[in-house]
Amino acid sequence: MRRYSVFLLLLLGLLVLLPATTMAADPSGAGNPIDLEGAMNSIDYVWVLVCAFLVFFMQAGFAMVEAGMVRVKNVANVLMKNFMDFAIGTIAFLVIGYSLLMGSDVGGMFGDPSSNFMLFGESYDVGNMLLWFFMLVFAATSVTIVSGAIAERPKFKTYLIYSAVVTALIYPIYGHWIWGGGWLAASDLMVNLGGGYGALDFAGSGVVHALGGLLALAACIVIGPRIGKYTKEGKPLPIPGHNMTIVMLGGFILWFGWFGFNAGSTLSGNQLIIAKICVTTVIAGAVGAVTAVLLSWRRAGTPDLGLAVNGMLGGLVGITAGCAWVEPWAAMVIGVVSGIIVCYGVWFLEKKGVDDVVGAISVHGFNGLWGLIALGLFADGTFGVYTVDGPLVTGLLYGNAGFFVAQMINVVVLAIYALGTGFALFYGLKKTVGIRVSPEEELQGLDISEHNVSAYPEMVTKDVAMTQEAVK
Amino acid sequence: MRRYSVFLLLLLGLLVLLPATTMAADPSGAGNPIDLEGAMNSIDYVWVLVCAFLVFFMQAGFAMVEAGMVRVKNVANVLMKNFMDFAIGTIAFLVIGYSLLMGSDVGGMFGDPSSNFMLFGESYDVGNMLLWFFMLVFAATSVTIVSGAIAERPKFKTYLIYSAVVTALIYPIYGHWIWGGGWLAASDLMVNLGGGYGALDFAGSGVVHALGGLLALAACIVIGPRIGKYTKEGKPLPIPGHNMTIVMLGGFILWFGWFGFNAGSTLSGNQLIIAKICVTTVIAGAVGAVTAVLLSWRRAGTPDLGLAVNGMLGGLVGITAGCAWVEPWAAMVIGVVSGIIVCYGVWFLEKKGVDDVVGAISVHGFNGLWGLIALGLFADGTFGVYTVDGPLVTGLLYGNAGFFVAQMINVVVLAIYALGTGFALFYGLKKTVGIRVSPEEELQGLDISEHNVSAYPEMVTKDVAMTQEAVK
């Protein structure tokens, strides 16, 4: 019983979105009536598309942050990875990814793989295309996270394969479990546990960020640290990025895009909660930044720019799951914890020999999981499942322990899924096409070895020389 | 008979847009009723303005791509050109350009030149100002294309004159033929040919891009290649740009803006086709990028970043005319062809002695024409002329050969018009004010010779030295 009611709830948003699809595919939107319903429909389309544009633009943000955090000799490569994973991902999502994510549910596990193939037939419908576009830019966000973590050493060709596989399979399947009517959100078990709803993830702390960040963890472990990252004694040596200006620009672009990411996830412009979502989002980002700056200040004696940006991103990741369901003060708490997680995460991983160039594992992986937990804690029972109607989402602190358990189950499942598929994929790639360039190519830089260009052909460079010596 | 029906159709969008102008100019929007019509009107305004902002932002994208693709010594000059052509174009468009483009039709050839002078009188109306603003950012996009193609050698003053003339006259007149009720779209001949509509161009593959790109071709031929571009034997020597990071940033900004460019061209947020437009747009861009990367990989042994961005842009230009009228699979095909056109276009022109710094001729010119042709081929008959009502736009592959012929006429007319006015303009400028700086100034770089600044005063530079020697 309950299962169906949730299922219906989840479909409600979709139905509002797709007024004409109940009959037949409507590729032109001719079914949009010139009446109140039609107008509200238009508002939804306008809002969702604008938000999707902003999320798309986050690709530029990632590209800038990552490019700025690598050395001059690897810049063009990082840019190309960021650009091509989106391009290839678009094709993969059109062919199969979206079907697995949002196609009609098959046993709670995945969507019907052929249902949206190339957006042919029934799926050639404005409402469905709206959702496809929105889901595409989300998928692309998740995929691009790995790029920065393993920068400065992977084979370009292998990275392309990775990005196609994740967009086509790994992301959509887990995404289906949460957003596509799959078991984590809609199975009887989970719905009973949560008290009317299963595991939730408003805009994707888990689906997008934790998944991407944990894949990055697997990737970093499989590929190993960069030449020069550690001394013989295993002491980490910092390898500063080449351009703080574009790191900061990228940070601002990501923050800008994140408003679309979170507030667009209502999939409706008629949900006034979008205003609140922006408030919690901006607070968590700001507080995350402040926290990380203070921690870096204490540790190194001066406030650090890179961690400031990381802290802000961590706060944003942390609020993403709960942005519509938590209060402003809770957003502050979430941001503080996120800032702490980012800093200690970065320092811990570095010590443990995991060489994550941009801090993606801490920012997206650890904080993504934290976001799911935080939602289970702080949901204040004022907003329902993507609707103002009940059942209202309520967390542990407001008395719903079951939902907190549901969220913890999600955390565990996600961690296992992400690391499992991640290790399988990256070991597989390592054993077959190879995952890492040769040491000579790495020393020379991937711009020359993989693309035979310089990112800044006229710039005279110097090496950042360290007193301690690294293992070659 | 038919002529009038089309004319009415074309005005329909305008009428929906301008509810109050049928009576008198409404500068405040007081005529917006607090009823359903008013609400739908508001949705149109919100959508069109947001899209116009995105299109405006494409100026930044062009500036970054072009700046990144020139050498350090010409960066400030390229930036200034991009910036000032918009500033001067705004004035030109206010004084005369918009009147010629959208003023009441005079013999199918141009709009009444005085009708919107300074937006005085009747034209001081919110609906008209909405259209003015949207049309301005489109005109500016077209004008700025030439800037990158002829970079590193034109006189700054001459470039300003060029940009004023194109915004004031050349662009609006052709634009009127397609979008302003002029002969290509609305004459009996063309409408009969097309089967209820004449030549079409949804968002401006032809009006904006092919026009700009072919003007760039004329400009490149008249101005001649840069010193150092060719050896004595006529072999082209690559001249790498100085900053791939901002090229990529610019590419992302352009893609971001393009969603506004294409989907905003409905001039309405109540047309749900906007969702489909985003889908075809993103697909064509992605596929164009992948195609170009593969071609560059095959040719040079490594995947190239510059061509990746060019390929993406080419795909976007190619889909622009047909974005609302073609299916996703067709968008893929269009993207593949666009990617091919870009690469071979760039290589062909380079061999032929046409020195196009950023590849604008291939990206915008050739692909703009291809976009018009593709629309004539692939229009699938599911959407009408900027409306869900019929006559539905149908291409050759769906049985409407007449429309294909109408599109081919448009291609030929446009090519003749653009090259004709282009050669006339640039030869005229060459003979009068002069079009090119002196060789000494060119060698020194335009930043010093034209602006007396350095773009990066503290950066130590090196020359990219080639083995083969160029003609000085």
Add this chain to the structure above:
Amino acid sequence: MRRYSVFLLLLLGLLVLLPATTMAADPSGAGNPIDLEGAMNSIDYVWVLVCAFLVFFMQAGFAMVEAGMVRVKNVANVLMKNFMDFAIGTIAFLVIGYSLLMGSDVGGMFGDPSSNFMLFGESYDVGNMLLWFFMLVFAATSVTIVSGAIAERPKFKTYLIYSAVVTALIYPIYGHWIWGGGWLAASDLMVNLGGGYGALDFAGSGVVHALGGLLALAACIVIGPRIGKYTKEGKPLPIPGHNMTIVMLGGFILWFGWFGFNAGSTLSGNQLIIAKICVTTVIAGAVGAVTAVLLSWRRAGTPDLGLAVNGMLGGLVGITAGCAWVEPWAAMVIGVVSGIIVCYGVWFLEKKGVDDVVGAISVHGFNGLWGLIALGLFADGTFGVYTVDGPLVTGLLYGNAGFFVAQMINVVVLAIYALGTGFALFYGLKKTVGIRVSPEEELQGLDISEHNVSAYPEMVTKDVAMTQEAVK
């Protein structure tokens, strides 16, 4: 009597915005009815949020302009200031700033300080959160202006204190006088003077820009010029910035964001005047740029990029107060004057020993005041006080001398307030925590001394050596 009517008028917009708050706080938007009113409400939310996103993005624009205009050794510091002032400001605004700005009026002077503390209780309402978010990004814009003016010498810690104080107190109090129902806008005196409305400032030429710019003037005077800025004879020596590309990028981002800044200030997407606002905004920016370029051309013999961007920004600041109330031709006039003010302002201040790195005082301070005056001159009586209903706002040239006087009173009050609080604040900081780094630190650059990083660790730099020698 009149006082109340204006008060009502000012609240009208708020009421439209907050349909459910008359009853109880509505944190989820459940009060949004599924009827016409609800749909129009949704349109307002969508519009205001999108515009707020754009205004937020202006932070990136400021960061880029400012970073580009400083020397390599101070880049990371400037970026950090821009980033952290927003982060800290968000917290300050949540705790107290917004309450002072928009809380229920206390004697015309400020809002009830506790009314919106942490957005608890009654203030936990979607409509209120919408306004909070919009007001936050405006406050942040004002605060960040000082950063660029005093770049390359302030202590980082002191700057953080400054930004918290301005966001928490200085900005909200003056803002309340104009936008929060305070005395400048709503007192009997002012309303009688204006003829139905007191001092006005549509989007904040005064509230945001003049306030920020005049605080910058105070800051520059208190902190003193950079080492190397003046010769022993007091002759100013230019200190070129390090990166014109990002200056231009920042300029474009600011222009892009400004459309949201001005047109979003309707606080409603149902006011079709938003179209007109974009038109006047783009015109003033373009004309400001052209004017400044021509002036720099005349003075230095070549057209300057930095002043082009400054001129554009000056034009935008100048139109901000009157954007909804003046005609396109008036926007041109405003832009011309703005361009002149910027150039002569920059040159004058430099000669007088005020070392404003980015020209912020002229761009924001002087032009902010000019914007208020221009509104008093050019308001054409076609639009009311944030509504299409009367009383219509009319300026001196259209016969309403009283309103002009009201505006001049605002100008004087604002100048006194800004300089008064500014000098108090900066002298206070100077005497306590200290405002400026040591000469050694300044020579070394703030990136190393304050953050212990390099913005471009691998870049080899050169000094821009001048013939004349500066005082050390």
Add this chain to the structure above:
Amino acid sequence: MKMIQAIVRHEKLGDVKSALTEIGVVGLNVTEIQGRGVQKGQTRQWRGAVYDVDLLPKIKLEVVVDAGIADITVDTIQKAAFTGNIGDGKIFVWNVEEVIRVRTNERGKTAI
């Protein structure tokens, strides 16, 4: 062996390199420097304010050659770098006692 250090104009680097190739001098290295000479600097402008700079970017070329061909090398560079205008640059020559090729550990003339 002689070290020939030449300061030349940016735009002359290509010509000098080819001229050296023609006389068989292949090995060389190049840096951008900032120089001051008789040519006392130029003016630049920044936000409309004109100022004088006294260091101009130049190219520094270093070639080590066998003493026997030092003169012809100097002449070749001088001719290739010549424009006749102030700022053409300088050439400095000094004695090098030893040359070592890292790859082979060869010493002396054969290592050049």
Add this chain to the structure above:
Amino acid sequence: MKMIQAIVRHEKLGDVKSALTEIGVVGLNVTEIQGRGVQKGQTRQWRGAVYDVDLLPKIKLEVVVDAGIADITVDTIQKAAFTGNIGDGKIFVWNVEEVIRVRTNERGKTAI
């Protein structure tokens, strides 16, 4: 003729240049180098991790002067570049056999 190569602090370049101008030494050229000396380096931080760098940016100045004024030139540079703290730099002097002015093909002292 002598080549005087001086490694000095960035912030001392202006003083050295003016001091040289005062004693009539105009021609010179300048590069940024990375140096290591007694001053063993400094610490920097990156994302909260502190590390030591052992090369610090310095300015390299090269002046060729007539042997007769080499000493005073060296003294002038030493005085102008002096702060008394570690990292002040070094001056190296060696013999230059020939100087050629490219613009005129003059040789020797008059070419300096």
Add this chain to the structure above:
Amino acid sequence: MKMIQAIVRHEKLGDVKSALTEIGVVGLNVTEIQGRGVQKGQTRQWRGAVYDVDLLPKIKLEVVVDAGIADITVDTIQKAAFTGNIGDGKIFVWNVEEVIRVRTNERGKTAI
């Protein structure tokens, strides 16, 4: 005293520095240069067009040492910079007549 100027590969700088430290040679300075040698250049591509570059980035190291340890310094650098492939670089040695430490105005050997 001797000036030892070594042109080495970018990726060998670290090894050379440590090797020098080990033999007690601390003072040195480093620049990026563009060099041409037997290694005639490489190809690059730009927008799919392949071209040859004839100058490759290298590291120039300058060390002034006492004449007595010049040979061992040269040997140390040669060994540390060696890969055996074309492009390993060159070392040039010439006589330095005077060394001045700016901080103390010491001259000669003790100033090194």
